[in-house]
Amino acid sequence: MGERNPQRAPTGPAWRAPSLILVAIAAGLLAGLAESAFLAAQRGIAGRMVFMGRHAWWMTPIAEALLFAGVTALFLALSRPWPRVRTLRGVAFLNTGLAALALLLLVPPLHMLARVALAVGVGWQASRLVDALFRKRERVARRIAWGLAAGTAAIALVSAGITGIRDRPVGPAPAGDAPDVLLLILDTVRARSLSLYGYGRPTTPRLEALGRDGVVYERAIAPAPWTLPSHAAMFTGRPAHELSASWRRPLDDAHETVAERFTRAGYRTAGFVANMGYAGWETGLDRGFQRYEDHPISLRQLVVESSLARRIVGSTRFRDLRGTDENFVRKSAARVNERFLGWLDRGDEERPYFAFLNYYDAHAPYEPPEPYRTRFARGEPRGAVSALHRWNENPFAPPPDSAAIARELDAYEAAIAYVDAEIGRLVEELERRGRLDRTVIVVASDHGEEFGEHGVYDHGNSLYFDGVHVPLLVRYPPRVPAGTRVETPVSLRHVAATLADLAGLEGPPLPGRSLAGPPGSPDGAPVLTEVSFAPRLPDWFPVSRGDMASLIDERWQYIRNGDGAEELYDLDEDPGERRDLAADPARGADIARYRGGLPAHRGDRTAARSPR
Amino acid sequence: MYIGPETLMPLASVLAAITGVLMLFWRRTVEVFRMTVQFVSRAFGRLFSRS
Numbered sequence: 001m002g003e004r005n006p007q008r009a010p011t012g013p014a015w016r017a018p019s020l021i022l023v024a025i026a027a028g029l030l031a032g033l034a035e036s037a038f039l040a041a042q043r044g045i046a047g048r049m050v051f052m053g054r055h056a057w058w059m060t061p062i063a064e065a066l067l068f069a070g071v072t073a074l075f076l077a078l079s080r081p082w083p084r085v086r087t088l089r090g091v092a093f094l095n096t097g098l099a100a101l102a103l104l105l106l107v108p109p110l111h112m113l114a115r116v117a118l119a120v121g122v123g124w125q126a127s128r129l130v131d132a133l134f135r136k137r138e139r140v141a142r143r144i145a146w147g148l149a150a151g152t153a154a155i156a157l158v159s160a161g162i163t164g165i166r167d168r169p170v171g172p173a174p175a176g177d178a179p180d181v182l183l184l185i186l187d188t189v190r191a192r193s194l195s196l197y198g199y200g201r202p203t204t205p206r207l208e209a210l211g212r213d214g215v216v217y218e219r220a221i222a223p224a225p226w227t228l229p230s231h232a233a234m235f236t237g238r239p240a241h242e243l244s245a246s247w248r249r250p251l252d253d254a255h256e257t258v259a260e261r262f263t264r265a266g267y268r269t270a271g272f273v274a275n276m277g278y279a280g281w282e283t284g285l286d287r288g289f290q291r292y293e294d295h296p297i298s299l300r301q302l303v304v305e306s307s308l309a310r311r312i313v314g315s316t317r318f319r320d321l322r323g324t325d326e327n328f329v330r331k332s333a334a335r336v337n338e339r340f341l342g343w344l345d346r347g348d349e350e351r352p353y354f355a356f357l358n359y360y361d362a363h364a365p366y367e368p369p370e371p372y373r374t375r376f377a378r379g380e381p382r383g384a385v386s387a388l389h390r391w392n393e394n395p396f397a398p399p400p401d402s403a404a405i406a407r408e409l410d411a412y413e414a415a416i417a418y419v420d421a422e423i424g425r426l427v428e429e430l431e432r433r434g435r436l437d438r439t440v441i442v443v444a445s446d447h448g449e450e451f452g453e454h455g456v457y458d459h460g461n462s463l464y465f466d467g468v469h470v471p472l473l474v475r476y477p478p479r480v481p482a483g484t485r486v487e488t489p490v491s492l493r494h495v496a497a498t499l500a501d502l503a504g505l506e507g508p509p510l511p512g513r514s515l516a517g518p519p520g521s522p523d524g525a526p527v528l529t530e531v532s533f534a535p536r537l538p539d540w541f542p543v544s545r546g547d548m549a550s551l552i553d554e555r556w557q558y559i560r561n562g563d564g565a566e567e568l569y570d571l572d573e574d575p576g577e578r579r580d581l582a583a584d585p586a587r588g589a590d591i592a593r594y595r596g597g598l599p600a601h602r603g604d605r606t607a608a609r610s611p612r
Numbered sequence: 613m614y615i616g617p618e619t620l621m622p623l624a625s626v627l628a629a630i631t632g633v634l635m636l637f638w639r640r641t642v643e644v645f646r647m648t649v650q651f652v653s654r655a656f657g658r659l660f661s662r663s
Contacts, residue, residue: 114625114632121635
């Protein structure tokens with residue numbers, strides 16, 4: 001039945017093991033370049049974020065090359081009894097199959113078995129081609145491999161060069177009395193859990209001390225209940241609905257950012273972010289910064305640049321083996337501060353800076369370091385595996401029980417305490433350097449966090465108060481009065497105008513208003529917060545029903561859901577928002593007032609976008 | 613007729629898997645296909661030659 005496959009009997013000289021390893025390295029480098037190109041094409045063509053690191057163009061090829069070389073070395077060691085497979089054809093089959101699998105992992109809607117089957121088929125056919133082309137050309141193949149390695153090294157050098165060139169101030173330095181400006185964002189920290197706002201646990205003693213030297217806003221409201229639109233609003237001064245930033249789309253360049261304003265004014269500007277996903281460079285939040293550090297250049301980051309390795313380290317089984325749900329690559333607050341202070345040391349002492357620091361430690365999975373881990377544990381602390389984090393990955397499953405949620409809350413607040421301590425160390429360091437009192441310090445959070453108070457967890461799923469009520473404090477002794485607390489609700493979108501005002505930047509005012517006016521400035525208008533529809537979530541998640549908007553003033557929170565349903569809460573009498581007063585006839589006039597006021601805040605977007 | 617992601621995804625996976633298997637056994641597949649075509653041609657030839 002047909003002739004025997006001639007490829008079963010390899011001809012030509014046998015390849016040496018080092019040459020076969022070089023083949024694997026070449027395959028890995030090519031696979032890595034192809035991965036980066038595929039993701040870049042997705043970003044360029046579809047305009048969507050693909051969460052690719054800035055250094056992926058050289059880190060991904062190196063990661064895949066190391067992985068392929070390791071797998072091939074293992075293959076050669078284990079296949080000693082079978083010389084028939086220890087050939088160019090055998091190694092080419094293994095590596096082209098791995099390369100195909102690595103690329104197929106970037107194609108979402110395929111079952112894993114289908115990916116493997118297709119990768120095996122592609123590897124089989126590709127290995128025939130490679131064998132036919134190079135079986136008698138070992139030296140040529142080695143040269144190609146070395147050439148690819150040199151090309152990857154060149155990409156790395158160019159990348160480092162570009163980073164260095166961008167990290168230079170533009171134009172003359174501003175006037176001698178221009179202050180330094182430091183914006184500290186505590187990702188995912190809700191006001192309710194802070195002792196700064198009267199919480200029973202001592203979660204933020206350093207922020208309390210900082211607040212005594214400045215102004216604390218009792219009712220600061222995030223423009224959106226999740227990272228990207230909230231940061232984008234803070235950086236541009238515009239409400240979230242005016243901005244392009246969304247679940248998969250970055251902030252475009254339609255509006256000036258506060259970093260661009262500082263750079264033009266001659267400031268050194270830099271961002272140091274630990275939320276490498278939705279505050280990374282791809283989101284557009286880096287626009288205007290001369291230096292923007294998100295994904296670190298580290299061994300762990302190198303590992304996750306490989307799509308194959310990323311799949312493994314992100315799997316539940318691997319996390320069970322590690323005994324932790326902690327992200328494989330995670331930047332601590334201490335590390336963020338270290339990178340910032342190192343950048344400060346390398347620059348011109350006489351030129352002021354604007355620096356943005358984003359701390360991710362209080363974001364799920366909550367993994368505070370010791371000794372904070374058990375600081376607030378009631379009874380047995382949460383184990384290394386986070387039931388809530390696992391549930392967030394599959395919200396259609398039943399949520400964890402109340403005891404597990406309580407342990408998660410303990411871990412969350414312990415993480416807040418850790419970040420608070422690191423902020424304290426940073427402030428002490430600035431004071432030691434004699435720079436503290438010439439620095440405008442703004443501390444805020446981009447959004448809060450929910451722990452099942454309304455049947456939802458995490459953030460970005462609703463507009464309830466715990467998800468949008470955030471800390472905000474401003475410290476700058478020359479202009480901001482100490483020991484002041486402002487009760488009036490304010491939106492974080494005014495941060496941009498406030499920073500520009502306190503730094504005395506010239507130019508047309510940024511959107512919003514400076515919060516550095518006299519204490520108690522009247523601002524009777526309710527504050528807007530909003531969130532866009534999110535697909536593929538359980539239907540009891542409010543955000544799954546369409547675009548949502550909420551107005552918050554001194555006493556009330558009005559919520560308009562995506563399906564048109566309205567909610568009203570008395571935040572003074574019912575801070576936990578347990579009693580919805582929307583159907584109460586006595587509150588009819590209030591409902592009508594907020595309903596009528598929403599279009600003025602949101603333009604013509606009040607007609608909610610719904611999936612139906 | 614509505615074909616949404618819940619249909620397209622399994623369909624894409626099935627097609628990908630079939631493609632992979634075909635690529636793995638490409639020569640055998642081509643051989644089987646050739647033999648099938650030859651068998652069908654001969655069968656039709658015998659049928660028409662009798663009539």
